[in-house]
Amino acid sequence: MGGLTYIDFLAKFGIGGAHPGGFSLTKNMLLQEKITQNSYILDAGCGTGQTSAYLYEQYKANVFGLELNPIMIEKAQNRFQDRQLPIQLVQGSIEQIPFKDETFDFVLSESVLAFVNKPKALKELFRVLKKGGRFLANEMTINKKLTSQEETEIKEFYAVDSLLLEEDWRKILKETGFHDTKLSMHPLDFVNGNTGQEFNFSANFEPELFGILNQHGNILVKYHDILSHRIITCTK
Ligand SMILES: C[S@@+](CC[C@H](N)C(=O)[O-])C[C@H]1O[C@@H](n2cnc3c(N)ncnc32)[C@H](O)[C@@H]1O
Numbered sequence: 001m002g003g004l005t006y007i008d009f010l011a012k013f014g015i016g017g018a019h020p021g022g023f024s025l026t027k028n029m030l031l032q033e034k035i036t037q038n039s040y041i042l043d044a045g046c047g048t049g050q051t052s053a054y055l056y057e058q059y060k061a062n063v064f065g066l067e068l069n070p071i072m073i074e075k076a077q078n079r080f081q082d083r084q085l086p087i088q089l090v091q092g093s094i095e096q097i098p099f100k101d102e103t104f105d106f107v108l109s110e111s112v113l114a115f116v117n118k119p120k121a122l123k124e125l126f127r128v129l130k131k132g133g134r135f136l137a138n139e140m141t142i143n144k145k146l147t148s149q150e151e152t153e154i155k156e157f158y159a160v161d162s163l164l165l166e167e168d169w170r171k172i173l174k175e176t177g178f179h180d181t182k183l184s185m186h187p188l189d190f191v192n193g194n195t196g197q198e199f200n201f202s203a204n205f206e207p208e209l210f211g212i213l214n215q216h217g218n219i220l221v222k223y224h225d226i227l228s229h230r231i232i233t234c235t236k
Contacts, residue, residue, distance in 0.1 A: 004206060004208055004209060004212060005159050005212075006157065006158050006159065006212055006216060007069060007115065007159070008209065008212070009209045009212040009213060009216070010047065010072075011069050011071035011072050011075075011202075012071060012201070012202045012205040012206070012209055013199055013200075013201060013202075013205070013209065013213075014048055014071075014075050014198070014199055014200025014201055014202065015047070015048070015197070015198065015199065016047070016048045016049075016050035016197070016198030016199075016200065017050045017051070017197060017198060018047050018048075018110075018111065019110040019111035019138050019229075020111065020138065020140070020186065020188050020229040021138060021186055021229065021231075022197060023050060023051075023054075023197075025138065025186070025231070026050075026051050026054070026110065026138070027054070029136055029138065029231050029233075030054075030055070030058075030136075032233070033106065033134060033136065033233075035055070035059045035061055035106065036059065036061070037059060037060040037061055038061075038062075039059065039061040039062065039105045039106055040061070040062045040064070040103060040104045040105050040106075040130075041055055041061050041062065041063050041064065041104060041105065041106040041107075041108065042064050042065075042066060042097075042099070042103070042104045042106070042107045042108065042128060043055065043063065043064070043065045043066070043108045043110075044066045044094045044097070044107060044108060044109050044112055044121075044125060045066065045067060045068070045094055045109060045110070045111075045112030045115075046065035046066060046067050046072075046076055046089070047067065047072050047076065047110075048072055048075040048076050048079060048198070048200060049065055049075070049076030049077075049079045049080060049087070049089070050079075050198060051108065051110060052064075052065040052076065052080075052085075052087050052089075053079055053080065053083060053085055053087070056085045056086070056087055057083075057085070063085075063087045063088075064087070064088045064089075064090065064099070064104075065087055065088070065089045065090070066089075066090050066091075066092055066094065066097065066098075067089070067090075067091060067092075068091065068092065068093050068094075070091070071202060073089060073091050075200050076089055077089055093116075094109070094112055094113075094116055094121045094124060094125070095116055095117055095120045095121050095124060096124065097124045097125070097127070097128050099128045100128070101127050101128065102127075102128070102129065102130045102131065102133075103128050103129075103130070104128055104129055104130060104133055105129075105130055105133050105134070106129075106133060106134050106135075106136060107125045107128065107129050107133065107134075107135050107136070108136050108137070109121075109125065109135075109136075109137040109138075109139065110137070110138045111138055111139060111140065111229075112139075113137060113139050114139055114140045114158065114160050115158070115159065115160055117161065118161075118162065118164070118172060119172060119175075119176070122172060122173065122176040122178075123176060126176050126177055126178065126236055129236040130236070131236055132235060132236065133235070133236045134233065134234070134235055134236075135178060135232070135233070135234050135235070135236070136231075136232070136233050137230075137231070137232040137233075138229060138230070138231055138232070139164075139169070139229060139230055139232060140158075140160075140163070140188070140227065140228075140229050141164060141165065141166055141169065141183075141185075141227075141228055141229055141230045142163045142164065142165055142226055142227060142228075143165075143225065143226055143227070143228055144165070144226060145165070146163065146226065150223070150226070151163060153219070154219060154223065154227070157215060157216070157219055166183055166185070166230060169183060169230060169232060170183070173232070173234055177236065178234035178235065178236060179234065179235055180233075180234055180235040181232070181233070181234040182232070182233050182234070183230040183231070183232050184230060184231045185228055185229075185230055186228060186229050186230070186231065187224070187228050188220055188224070188227045188228050188229055
């Protein structure tokens, strides 16, 4: 694929709600939380900013988007400018978050931890949360231990360093210091049951990216009984 990654595909296609379960699952997850206009919220790895925009439009909260990929940043910035949303967008890594300790009431990671060093990123998310703050995530999870061949195929395609079972998530969250952890299981499916799916194509994109979309679909079909995702909520 000439070095192109799954994230390149998401960025160039401008997929909004680029996480399993899509925008509808985001809204359900947020409904369970006590978000107000006084809340400080970090959407870590915000992609094209669909959730960040919703957090401002729905709650008038103080929303901050953090994102590493320049194409994602540009698309999120355009979204916020077009809709005149006062969301602060910062380019940086979830593994080294450019905010002070105890800044946020809520920190979100919607399908971002999968792609980074999880212990490092969780430590950072924990650091920038206020005491009693809530961590909300939607992350890929495996349902059972994989053969090394299965593991290699999935890890190489998504360029991820590890695939976690639910018990691994619990362990790593506990080790980070989170408590009151709840995980709910959702199957991964190709269309995501996503009513809010958006596309915002880049003017130029490599035709090879269609191959990545195709491969993503093949992996979801092949591993439909092995790959799933969890809505994870916990408290600092
Ligand atoms: C699957 S997408 C999800 C985007 C967004 N959260 C959503 O649900 O639409 C993963 C996002 O994480 C971003 N990302 C990957 N590594 C990152 C890092 N180290 N720091 C911040 N963002 C990162 C990618 O650029 C991409 O936008």
